[in-house]
Amino acid sequence: MSKYLPFSHDNQLALLYLGENYFTALVDAIDNATHDVALETYIFEADEAGENVSAALRRAAERGVKVRVITDGVGTSRRLPYIEAWHGSGVMHRVYNPHLFGKFGFSRTHRKIAVVDHEVAFVGGINIIDDYNGGGGLRMDDPRWDFAVQCRGPVVAEIVMAFHIQWLRLAPGYLGTPFRHRRRGQRARLHAPYAGQAAFVARDNLHNRRAVEKAYLMALGRARHEVWLANPYFVPGRRLRRALTQAARRGVAVHLLIGRKEFRLLDTAVPWLYAKLLDAGVRIGEYDMRQLHGKVAVVDDVWATVGSSNLDALSLFLNHEANVVVLDDPVVIQLRDHIRAAFAQARRIDPARYGERSRWRRFRQWAAYRLYRLVMKVLTRGTYD
Structure with a gap:
């Protein structure tokens, strides 16, 4: 899909x-x-949100609907109390990589997708967990900042196929994907000639290894006016960082909104990457008003993506991810307004103050980034650059 995305x-x-x-x-x-x-x-959590979704799944299965659920072996507890009830009501359940290291290596399924009757689908960054559930018994004061897109139309077939392939991978005795799903793509122009254009972009470790990264690179390479990008974990490879700096240097107003206060190592490591971005004119805001969990971007008010993929080594080079890309649709402007409002609340990184930080702070950031990079190099078998 080098120059094309499967737009419908x-x-x-x-x-x-x-x-x-x-x-x-x-x-x-x-x-x-x-x-x-x-x-x-x-994540499928045993809380109010999880109970509501689980109950709906059971009701569907009990009235004869074919219900299939895939959860991750690390993200979702193997002691999830709903599993026995699912089996009793006819809900089919499979686990991706039940152990930390399994037959799929260290990878996780980080996707958040749902499809009903092959007619309506959901793609985004929202796990099955209550908005205020901070994990470990903690209750957050504000809901997570996150998004999903509800889809109807031809794009649903692509999402159905992605789930079907994943379901087959998890069948007992699986030895390898028996086929490769070939999709007819359209050139990824930033101005769509048709209404409701959307493409489903799924990343795996078989045939679509850099699918999400390429979608970002294509949009950034064609950006002419403005970029709004929000992500909780910003540690992309060199290609994506270079695309951001090149866009800024040719006069594009690039806004980067980064989440904070979730993982201490990333809080220390990520600022090491600010130097070249700031030098190029990228505007950076660190957001800690609440947990930023959305993985979203808008380019030139016509291109947008919403999905599960963080801009870090695990999402871009290892885990299974799923995003939807949208062109010339009201969703694009709605999403831009959400990112813009959050950016206005964020703490802006001042280039002058950043350049004056102490040597000790610089060293800590450098060391944290080098540690992160080394670990990710090992886990991704050298593909993280």
Whole structure:
């Protein structure tokens, strides 16, 4: 898919902001299912959100709907209390890589997708976990900043196929993917000639190793006016960092919103990458008003992506991820407004103050980044650059 993405048009798309709105739409779709429900998630938590979704899955299975669920072996507890009830009601459940290191290596399924009756699908960054659940029994004061897109139309078929392939991979006795899904792509122009253009971009370790990264690179390479990019873990490889700096140097207003206060190592390592970005004119904001979990971007008010892929080594080079790319749709402007509002609340990185930081601080940032890079080089078998 070097120059092309599998765009289809005449899709009906809706942006879902925060888990509360996502879960309402998801449960409603499952409750109206008549044939098939498929759900894949990294985290399925035993809390109010998890109970509501689990109950909807059971209700669907009990009325004869084919229900399949994929959870990750690390992201979701193997002691999840719903599993026995799922089996009793007919919900089929498979686990991706049940152990930290398994037959799929160290990779995780980090995707958050759901499809109902091959008619409506959901793609985004929202796990099956309550908006205020901070993990470890902690309750957050504010909901996670996150998004999903509800899709109807031709793009749903691509999402169905991605789930189907993943389901086959997890079948007992799996030895290898028996086929490669070949998709007809359209050139990734930033101005779409049709309404409701959308493309589903799935990353795996077989045939689509750099799919998400390439989608970003194509959009950034064609950017002419403005970029808004928000991500909780910003440690991309050299190609993506270079694309951001090149865009800024040719006059594009590049805004980078980065999450903070979730992992101490990343909080220390990520600022080491600011120097070249700031020199090129990239505007950086660190956001810690609440947990920034959205993995989203908007380019020139016509291109947008929403999905599960962080801009770090694990998401770009190891884990299974899923994003949707949207062109010339109201979703793009809605998403831009959300990112812009969050950026206005963020702490701006001043280039002068950044350059004056102490030698000790510079050393800590350098050491943290080098440690992160070394570990990721090992885990990704050298593909992280």
